[in-house]
Amino acid sequence: MNEKKGNDTISLAPITSDIPATINKENKASIPTPTPISLCTVDPCRALAIADPCLRERGVATSILLGTAQCNALDSLDTVLAGIGDVTSSIEGVTCLTIRSRYDDSVRFTIQPLVVNRITNALPTANIDHTRLDYLNDLPLADFKYYKPANIDLILGSDLFARILRHKTVSRGTTEPVAVETLLGYLVLGEAPVINSAIGNTCRSFCAYEQIETRLNKFFELEEVPDVSLLTPEENECELIYSSTVKRESSGRYVTVIPFKGDPNTLGDSLQSATRSYPSEDEAIEVSNQLIKLFKAGGFELVKFSRFADASEKAYGGVVYIHVYNPEDNKHQTSLLCAKSKVAPLRIVTLARLELCAILILSKLLRTVIDTYSERHKIDNVFAFSDSTVALAWIHSSPSRWQTFVANRVTKIHENILPNNFYHISGKLNPADCLSRGLMPKELLNHTLWFNGPHFAHKPINEWPVMRFNPTSVSEPPEIKHKVLTTTTETPVLHIFYSLALRLSSWYKLLRIIILVLRFAKILPREFNILHFEIAELAAIKALQAISFAKDLKRIRTGKVVSPALQRLNVFLHNDVLRVGGRLANADMPFDSRHPILLPRRDHIVDLIIDYYHRKYLHTGPQLLLSLIRQRYWILSARNIIRQRVRKCNICFRTNPKPEFPLMADLPSYRVREAKAFCHTGIDYAGPLYIIPYRRRGVHKIKAYVCLFVCLVTKAVHIELASDLSTEAFLNALKRFLSRRGPVGRVPTYSSNSSKMAKTGKPIQKGTVVVLKSDNSAPLDWPLGVIDDVHPGKDGVVRVVDVRTASGVYRRPVVKLCPLPNQ
Known part of the structure; x- marks a missing residue:
């Protein structure tokens, strides 16, 4: 030309x-x-x-x-x-x-x-x-x-x-x-x-x-792909919407469509608020309330391509077959079109990665074939097969989920072939297995699978045993990219006295340590004075308020209004300590009682003060303890905090321990299945009763007992009189019962000494410190023990445990144990 x-x-x-x-x-x-x-x-x-x-x-x-x-x-x-x-x-x-x-x-x-x-x-x-x-x-x-x-x-x-x-x-x-x-x-x-x-x-x-050296090197190297931008399908859709709708008006303003993911009506009426935010704008703000629907049109006619990929420790690659239908003789023919393979690298690469590289080679090869044939023939379908479920799971998911090696290759595969064209096939039917594992020349000459493909490929497409691959069938695919979120927080520098308080469990010990620190700093003299405790107490309180009321202290010092929670308390600063104002300024009371020190509702120092006063006043109740504490301190929401601390006192708990009541087990079968009366019988005794054995002058009353036979199904009761609790008397009563009611099928162990039902608490666990309930001693004398082992029932509920005490290991029911409140 x-x-x-x-x-x-x-x-x-x-x-x-x-x-x-x-x-x-x-x-x-x-x-x-x-x-x-x-x-x-x-x-x-x-x-x-x-x-x-x-x-x-x-x-x-x-x-x-x-x-x-x-x-x-x-x-x-x-x-x-x-x-x-x-x-x-x-x-x-x-x-x-x-x-x-x-x-x-x-x-x-x-x-x-x-x-x-x-x-x-x-x-x-x-x-x-x-x-x-x-x-x-x-x-x-x-x-x-x-x-x-x-x-x-x-x-x-x-x-x-x-x-x-x-x-x-x-x-x-x-x-x-x-x-x-x-x-x-x-x-x-x-x-x-x-x-x-x-x-x-x-x-x-x-x-x-x-040069031949360069070509040989490529034959051994892995399929490399350049790093690409890994975006999710939603991000790709947003970018496509932006690039196809963005425009610039004559005024110079850029306009684009907002890609709503859901119904924009859920945002509410934001037009009026947006208009009020820009009162100088003359034009009305228009918001699109529909998501632009994007359709990817594609498809092929007449000609169909079947492609297969496989990998082994020796090689990997892909093979392409062409499937043609001749309407004249109504026959389907499948023939080998082309193939490409590579030798597996010397360095160790996982088999799943090699399978992915094989699919990448196949996608490039098929892309070339499609571009060549599509200008002359209409392609109806493209089927891609692999026997690796892991590689298929990678391909059927967004590349952004995977690590760099897998993500780059999945992105390149998606550019060549749509992921919906990939299917799973058994390794025995995969002709690419011949390519990856190799064949001897003698075997290759008459290898039907290699030259003609699998047997189903010669049938109509609707008869092929193919199904859409479900990526969820692979529960935990490898190469998942784990997102690491790094957060930075500014940790405030705690006051030394507050740091000391967090490491102690006694208010009195904390004050003594603060006194020693102040002496070391030469703030207090070495000679002891009772006022040193008050100085140490104020030092600890100042450290606590500097952390809990930092904003309010700053507002008071700058003359601003404090937070609403403290406004009604009329707080003020006295010697750098926040105190409650109140209405008792003219009362004939100590200064601390008229203006108590303000404390937060929850803090470790507050717990130490409550526990100190609780022990000081001999474990008094919550109401009296609240009144005693308010003579010097005003704790926010003090009533609930004091109740919680009293409940956690082990000494108070041991005076009135409360056992745990697990859920009752299911009724046995003989209690809920229909049966003859007294077939399942429970036995118990009542008494003693005082009776006169016979009427005669001078006969004294003697003890007697009632032997109860209860039908466990119908609740019928049979009563026999027993002279005493001996075995002989019981057997005589049982003989009389059997002679009247007939033989019984079961006499299960039965006891009427059951505890009343109560709400179940937390399930008891090994290592829990408990008090062993004893009916023969006072609560303060009940021994302490540690749960050594638990024995759950068929329903998983623990009702029996092994308890280790100072005298040995005992098996006890849970209803006889009282866990300490600090567990």
């Missing part, structure tokens, strides 16, 4: 030759890897160049050579081209240019050709008699002066040549040229009549490829 623009002429000629050629590299310059391209002229009657169909069918992307045409911005490249007879030609460099159609300016292609001084002689080699080709006159030819010899300025590689070809052709006979439609115009191919004899026959061939 010759394209004239001003005085410059660029000739585009897709050409071929089957003669191999080589390229010699004299340095390690980095250039795009070119594939073989060729140039040839044929017999004078065939004055036009043709493209090699083998290269086009295999989808081989070839490099492009630029000849004597003008070009700018050359990138230097010290490379040599070698052709037939090892004749070399130097490459001047690499450039970038854009070619376009003379008929449609929107048809443009940007290429990066290699630059050489000269490509070939003028083509065609003889003048063509175009007057005899009148059927080509009205066609939009790519080169309207095709019949005149001209210099070849640009060679199109088969990768671009395959893209510009179209289906329409124009011909008149088998011995005359054929016009083939392309995006750049019609190309004239075939035999043509010439006017004069041929100038000569020439044939040239060029090939540029990498």
Whole structure:
């Protein structure tokens, strides 16, 4: 094709030759890897160049050579081209240019050709008699002066040549040229009549490829992909909405659609508040309340591709099969199309990663196949199979979930093929298993699975045993990216006295330590004085208030109003200590009683003060303790805090211990199943009763007992009289009962000494300190013990435990144990 623009002429000629050629590299310059391209002229009657169909069918992307045409911005490249007879030609460099159609300016292609001084002689080699080709006159030819010899300025590689070809052709006979439609115009191919004899026959061939060492290294290396921006599907959708809707108005303001994730009505009426926020704006603010729906349209017809990927410790790769349906004979045929493999790296890589790399190779291979076939045939479906559930789980999820190695490759796979096209297949049906594990030549010759694919591939698509892969079937896939959230908090520097208080459990001990610290700092003299306790107490209180009431202290010192919680207390500062104002300023009472010191509701120092007063006044109750504390301190919400501290006093608890009552177990089967009366009988005694055995003068009353036989099903009661509690008396009563009621099926152990039901507390655990309840001693004499082991029932509730005491280990029911309140 010759394209004239001003005085410059660029000739585009897709050409071929089957003669191999080589390229010699004299340095390690980095250039795009070119594939073989060729140039040839044929017999004078065939004055036009043709493209090699083998290269086009295999989808081989070839490099492009630029000849004597003008070009700018050359990138230097010290490379040599070698052709037939090892004749070399130097490459001047690499450039970038854009070619376009003379008929449609929107048809443009940007290429990066290699630059050489000269490509070939003028083509065609003889003048063509175009007057005899009148059927080509009205066609939009790519080169309207095709019949005149001209210099070849640009060679199109088969990768671009395959893209510009179209289906329409124009011909008149088998011995005359054929016009083939392309995006750049019609190309004239075939035999043509010439006017004069041929100038000569020439044939040239060029090939540029990498050194054998470089190619071998790539064969062993893992498939590498560049780092990409890992966004979630929602983030990608937001970015797409923004890029497709953003615009700039004439006023200079940028406008875009807000991508609402849900119903925007849930935000409420925000228009009025937004309008009030910008009263100077004259235009009304409009908010979109619908989410833009984006649909990804895609699909293929007629032709179907099946692809398989697999990996092992030896190799990994993928294989592509083409599935064609012939409606004439109603047959489905599947054939091997292409495959690619790599040797597994020497360094240890997990099998799941190798499986992912195999799928990446397969996606690149299939992308090339689809791009080649889609321009000529409509593709109906694409099926991708792998026997690795982990790799499929990675692919069917967002790349942002995974670590960098997996995320980059999943992103590249998604760019090539949609994840919905991936399915799971058994390893026995996977033909890529032959590729990854290897086959001997003898085995490969007649290997049906490799050449024809799995047996189901020869059936209609609706009969294939394929199902959508569920990524949730892999519970914990590896390579999950764990998000680490780092938070920084400013820890205030605690006062030394407050830090000391947090490490102690006694108010009196804390005051003594503070006195020692003040003596060491020479604030107090070494001679002891009772007033030193008051000074130490105020020092601890100041440290507590500086932390609990820091904002209120700052407001009081600056003359501002304190927080609402303290306003009603009329607080004020006295010697840097917050005190409650109140209405008792004129009362004849000590200063501390009229204006008690303010304390927070919850703090360790407050607990120490409450416990100190509780022990000082002999474990008094909450009401009296509150009254005693308020003579010097005012604790916020003091009533509840004091009650809680009193309940946690172990000494007070031991005077009135409360056992734990677990849930009662289920009733036994003989209590809830229908049976004959007295088939299941419980036995108990009542008494003693005083009776007169017989009437006679001077007979005294004697003791007697009532033996109760209770039917555990119907609650019927049978009563027998027993003279005493001896075994003989019981057996006699039992014989009389059996003679009247008949034989019984069960006499279970039964006792009426059951405790009353109560609310269940926390489940008792090993290591809990308890008090063992004893009916024969006072509560303060009950022994202490530690739970050594628990024995849960069938329902998991613990009702019996082993308790270790000072005298040994005993098994006791839980209802006989009283856990201490500080557990």
